[in-house]
Amino acid sequence: MNKAATPKQLGRLAAGGLVDRGQPLSFSFDGRSLEGYAGDTLASALVANQVRLVGRSFKYHRPRGLLSAGGEEPNALVELRGGARREPNTRATVAELFDGLEAVSQNRWPSLRFDVLAANRLLGPLFAAGFYYKTFMWPAAFWEKVYEPLIRRAAGLGRIATGPDPDTYEKAFAFCDVLVVGSGPAGLMAALSAARAGARVLLAEDDFRFGGRLLAERRPVGDRPGHVWADEVVAELKSMPNVRLLRRTCVFASYDHGVFAAVERVNDHLATPPEFEPRQRLWRIVSRRAVVAAGAIERPLLFGDNDRPGVMLAGAARAYANRYAALAGRRVVVSTDNDDAWTTAFDLAAAGATIAAVVDSRESPPVSAGAGLPWMSGAVVRALGGRSLEAVDVRTAQGGAHRIDCDLLAMSGGWTPTLHLTSHQGARPRWDERLAAFVADQLPSGMAVAGAANGERSTAEALAAGARAGMAAVEAVGLRARAADLPSVPPEPTAQRALWRMSGSAGKSFVDFQNDVTTSDIELAEREGYRSPEHMKRYTTLGMATDQGKTAGVNGLALLAERAGQPIGRIGTTTFRAPFAPVAIGALAGPHCGAEFKPVRLPAAHRWAVEQGAVLVETGAWLRAAYFPRSGEKDWLEAMTREVTTTRSAVGVCDVSTLGKIDLQGGDAAEFLERLYVNGWKTLAIGRARYGLMLREDGIVMDDGTVSRLGEQRYLVTTTTANAGSVFQHMQFCHQVLWPELDVQFVSVSDQWAQFSIAGPRARDLLRAVVDSRHDLSSEAFPYMAAADVRLADGTRARLFRISFSGEFAYELAVPAAAGERTVRWLMQAGAALGVAAYGLEALGTMRIEKGHVAGNELNGQTTAYDLGLGRMLSASKDFIGAVMARRGALTDPGRPRLVGLAPVDRAARIGAGAHFVAAGASPTAANDQGFMTSAAFSPTLGHWIGLGLLAGGPERLGEQVLAVDLLRARSTLVEVRAPVFVDPAGDRLRV
Amino acid sequence: MRIPCPHCGPRGHEEFAYHGDAAPIRPDPAAAEAERAFGEYVYLRDNPAGLHRELWYHALGCLTWLIVERDTRTHAIRGVAEARANHAQGQAAQ
Numbered sequence A: 001m002n003k004a005a006t007p008k009q010l011g012r013l014a015a016g017g018l019v020d021r022g023q024p025l026s027f028s029f030d031g032r033s034l035e036g037y038a039g040d041t042l043a044s045a046l047v048a049n050q051v052r053l054v055g056r057s058f059k060y061h062r063p064r065g066l067l068s069a070g071g072e073e074p075n076a077l078v079e080l081r082g083g084a085r086r087e088p089n090t091r092a093t094v095a096e097l098f099d100g101l102e103a104v105s106q107n108r109w110p111s112l113r114f115d116v117l118a119a120n121r122l123l124g125p126l127f128a129a130g131f132y133y134k135t136f137m138w139p140a141a142f143w144e145k146v147y148e149p150l151i152r153r154a155a156g157l158g159r160i161a162t163g164p165d166p167d168t169y170e171k172a173f174a175f176c177d178v179l180v181v182g183s184g185p186a187g188l189m190a191a192l193s194a195a196r197a198g199a200r201v202l203l204a205e206d207d208f209r210f211g212g213r214l215l216a217e218r219r220p221v222g223d224r225p226g227h228v229w230a231d232e233v234v235a236e237l238k239s240m241p242n243v244r245l246l247r248r249t250c251v252f253a254s255y256d257h258g259v260f261a262a263v264e265r266v267n268d269h270l271a272t273p274p275e276f277e278p279r280q281r282l283w284r285i286v287s288r289r290a291v292v293a294a295g296a297i298e299r300p301l302l303f304g305d306n307d308r309p310g311v312m313l314a315g316a317a318r319a320y321a322n323r324y325a326a327l328a329g330r331r332v333v334v335s336t337d338n339d340d341a342w343t344t345a346f347d348l349a350a351a352g353a354t355i356a357a358v359v360d361s362r363e364s365p366p367v368s369a370g371a372g373l374p375w376m377s378g379a380v381v382r383a384l385g386g387r388s389l390e391a392v393d394v395r396t397a398q399g400g401a402h403r404i405d406c407d408l409l410a411m412s413g414g415w416t417p418t419l420h421l422t423s424h425q426g427a428r429p430r431w432d433e434r435l436a437a438f439v440a441d442q443l444p445s446g447m448a449v450a451g452a453a454n455g456e457r458s459t460a461e462a463l464a465a466g467a468r469a470g471m472a473a474v475e476a477v478g479l480r481a482r483a484a485d486l487p488s489v490p491p492e493p494t495a496q497r498a499l500w501r502m503s504g505s506a507g508k509s510f511v512d513f514q515n516d517v518t519t520s521d522i523e524l525a526e527r528e529g530y531r532s533p534e535h536m537k538r539y540t541t542l543g544m545a546t547d548q549g550k551t552a553g554v555n556g557l558a559l560l561a562e563r564a565g566q567p568i569g570r571i572g573t574t575t576f577r578a579p580f581a582p583v584a585i586g587a588l589a590g591p592h593c594g595a596e597f598k599p600v601r602l603p604a605a606h607r608w609a610v611e612q613g614a615v616l617v618e619t620g621a622w623l624r625a626a627y628f629p630r631s632g633e634k635d636w637l638e639a640m641t642r643e644v645t646t647t648r649s650a651v652g653v654c655d656v657s658t659l660g661k662i663d664l665q666g667g668d669a670a671e672f673l674e675r676l677y678v679n680g681w682k683t684l685a686i687g688r689a690r691y692g693l694m695l696r697e698d699g700i701v702m703d704d705g706t707v708s709r710l711g712e713q714r715y716l717v718t719t720t721t722a723n724a725g726s727v728f729q730h731m732q733f734c735h736q737v738l739w740p741e742l743d744v745q746f747v748s749v750s751d752q753w754a755q756f757s758i759a760g761p762r763a764r765d766l767l768r769a770v771v772d773s774r775h776d777l778s779s780e781a782f783p784y785m786a787a788a789d790v791r792l793a794d795g796t797r798a799r800l801f802r803i804s805f806s807g808e809f810a811y812e813l814a815v816p817a818a819a820g821e822r823t824v825r826w827l828m829q830a831g832a833a834l835g836v837a838a839y840g841l842e843a844l845g846t847m848r849i850e851k852g853h854v855a856g857n858e859l860n861g862q863t864t865a866y867d868l869g870l871g872r873m874l875s876a877s878k879d880f881i882g883a884v885m886a887r888r889g890a891l892t893d894p895g896r897p898r899l900v901g902l903a904p905v906d907r908a909a910r911i912g913a914g915a916h917f918v919a920a921g922a923s924p925t926a927a928n929d930q931g932f933m934t935s936a937a938f939s940p941t942l943g944h945w946i947g948l949g950l951l952a953g954g955p956e957r958l959g960e961q962v963l964a965v966d967l968l969r970a971r972s973t974l975v976e977v978r979a980p981v982f983v984d985p986a987g988d989r990l991r992v
Numbered sequence B: 001m002r003i004p005c006p007h008c009g010p011r012g013h014e015e016f017a018y019h020g021d022a023a024p025i026r027p028d029p030a031a032a033e034a035e036r037a038f039g040e041y042v043y044l045r046d047n048p049a050g051l052h053r054e055l056w057y058h059a060l061g062c063l064t065w066l067i068v069e070r071d072t073r074t075h076a077i078r079g080v081a082e083a084r085a086n087h088a089q090g091q092a093a094q
């Protein structure tokens, strides 16, 4: 940027304000180089540079200027920054100015000044209330081709960045006795009272500077400027170890039991965050008490063309002048229905502006006002001008009409307490006629509201209310509070008589500026029957823009009430929902993106698998080896085929550490197993393992696995990988809730043990190389389904099980997790001479399908033991979980889909899981559905594809042919129904 | 929501797993109408607007099954006890 070409800040006052004239900052707006000061927001810097046109409206592309000076801003939405940091829909009023800030206006084409689509004004009727529902109902084809493209071009907000966000975000937790939301007079007094009593206080302020409304007022507090008093209180709070102050922090949601969510804009005020610092931080705040001192939001007045740039809320015009030393206009009309806006008139006059008139809708001005200012009783009925305000038309109470030239209209329709946080849990606020505002009624437990947020509008009232709330909060947490000295404040009038709307207005009167909802839209909605606030909101879209109708809501309800001839209090409000202000998805995600989206569990021998070139696959939270490709192998199928063939002909090693493992002990351990599993355990001898099947109480299969008896009162329970957590929880339920009288204890040892399957005809030869030679591994000494504690040759303690999932002669060897990696390396080294191969999940899955073992695909939450051919395991002589319900007729109906094996009639054909079965020649409809293929694999042992599936009446249909229809893969294959065990059905290999 | 675990103190609800109504008691499988009784035990639950005794499992804490008395309208928690202690009382009452 060329500093010499930067224009002077023509709207900036020579003195005063809380900006640092010693720190000029360069920035650009729509490519134009401008200058502001440290302490400015983008909005105040635009005011200081007399930039009035800041955006175009959503539907009608009307020129818009700043309406407010705070987070409620509906008009001044801009894109900040560029590239991957481009951030759309940012409110210029809360964007802190920094050197080099680039801001671009939105929703205009080709430029802000000349907007082609401003012609939308002519299409007005198209965009009336309910246009979404009416205009686009018919014909349907028009929606895609005509309406949607038109609306997309016409009604748009900013453009999102398309590159990945280069910044980081983090999450933090805070615990406190008293959370204070807002640091205006009420919030500061609440924090001070609580902190002095020794409570742990957290004070959160949305702004970058503490002080709230005190920063925007000239009224002295304790005989000094309000911001000086605020600085002194903040300095005292900062000096106390029991206080945490968070500025740039928006508390955006309130949850049950004193939990709040807040977002801290840690580095939004810098072009890029410093190294190792997050851009934003999401806080979860747990508080024992909370004081909501979030202030109030001013309401616009409703009159014709009230959206012209130069029409601004009175409190905002005052804030720009007092806090930022920026004059929003030189010749000012103030229009109000209350006392507060008179302060704006006095303050702007003191700043050098000409007050052309104060137009008060009441008969007389406040007692203390009037002196020296021209005023009239009446109301503004229309704003005149195009891209900038030029004059207003006023109708007086006596019926007179005046046109007054002005470049700023400061309007006030009263103040709406910011009580969102009090209502996020569902409480409805109450209408207060005297205040002409909704105030909190039933508060969530532990919460108090103070200051303008509670309708306590004068500074003195706010200070006193804050002190009271702070003291009540500390007393509620068991501390003693002493009354704080309240600083003296000059009296200020705060009366109001709500005007709501001036009749006889011409032109569009905007209620919701951001969504372009006018008074006539609300009237139309009411006429068409949308009379509840929720209906009116959705029909007109009032309050549904990014500002959530902060300046629009109460005006809309008042109009609805007026049309319906009912008091506002009876009309009620729409529901307040979090978040109070827009929150970036990045902040909500925090660090949990990409690879850190969720935790990853790695088996103990993970590093070894990676070194072997394993292709990894996610299974639940685990990262496991799918297969171990060797050079020359062109795909997974080739690698898997070699791994299966090697295992079935020599020996293979597979990491099965992910199985759930539960160490169960106690005098009633066997009885506990009796009740958990369908089959019996009392006869299981020490040193033996047994397959077990577990049901849910509704009779459906929950899980399966083996249980080994390691001692008189000690068992090792294994579960499937997927159900490790849920089975453990289920066991805790059974023990603690159902049968606490049983003497059992158990603990998960899944992570403590690494476990390897060693399968194949040479498995024993391999084990002999690593197991201490004292152990006799012969089938006589250590037969099929044996289990024992052993030592390895290097002294490592281990557990050996002669169990098999692959159907081969096999063992599983468990070692402490720390010994896992070295043990698998040893096994592979020792097995080299035997031709050992590591095998992964693909080979594991293939071999279990060849053997007809059920797994997760079959234990799918719908199958019974009977469906899976395991019905005979159900003991009839004992009670167990699911026993009674599993006997239900419908669950034992032979016609149910039941487990079968499947092979393509054309042996060269491929089949896949998910295919549905229909009779050969039948059409693939739901009515003809006879079940589906649950698992499929290419069988290297048989040389063709095989599958398992659930087929209606399946076991009685062996030898039949059915059509497997795979609509997803556009494939229909004739398959033969077989018994589910394809390899070694007699189990001879297991017992060698 | 915060649940005051008798072992761990007040903890965020995300540490707990919800299991619903604590009222149903597992029926006697040997009783005459066991299938009907189990049907109700497995499937039938009241859904009161108000105080509700319900089972929560402190999955990311002490692994205790708790009975939490919660007002379903306000989430106000009136009491928390170990399910095993409650069971002893329930058995005594039967």
Ligand SMILES: [Zn+2]
Binding pocket: B005, B006, B007, B008, B009, B058, B061, B062, B063, B064
């Ligand atoms: Zn606990």
